Amino acid sequence: MKARKVKDLMKVLKKKGFELNPEKDHHNFYYLMVDGKKSSIYTYFSHGKTEYATSLMQMIKRQLCFQNTKTAEDFFDCPLTKEKYIEILKEQGDLN
Known part of the structure; x- marks a missing residue:
């Protein structure tokens, strides 16, 4: 994956x-919110x-x-929508 700000x-x-x-x-922790509830999907930044x-x-x-780099890059470059990501x-099986 390429470096990003x-x-x-x-x-x-x-x-x-x-x-x-x-x-x-x-660290700053970011959690994915689905239907107003915090999911188990998160990442953090220093x-x-x-x-x-x-x-x-x-x-x-x-x-x-993300199982492949292309999908992750699409997520950060914005062609992949929130709905498609969910x-x-x-x-x-990562989200119920």
Whole structure:
């Protein structure tokens, strides 16, 4: 996965149904909200980072339950909608 700016990642997550949970230590936790309820799908960002390199993007890809890089890139580049993402998670059994 390509490197991305943290502020851009946070913006996409909010657009796709993720909400920032209260800060925990040195991280910002974003949970996927489905039908007004917090799901088990989440990722987090360190306060000190402004850009996430390939290795950290791979970690986010796993946390968000993407099985392939192309789908994850589509999620962050915005062709993949929130509805389609939730559908994929349900098909994979990652979301009830």
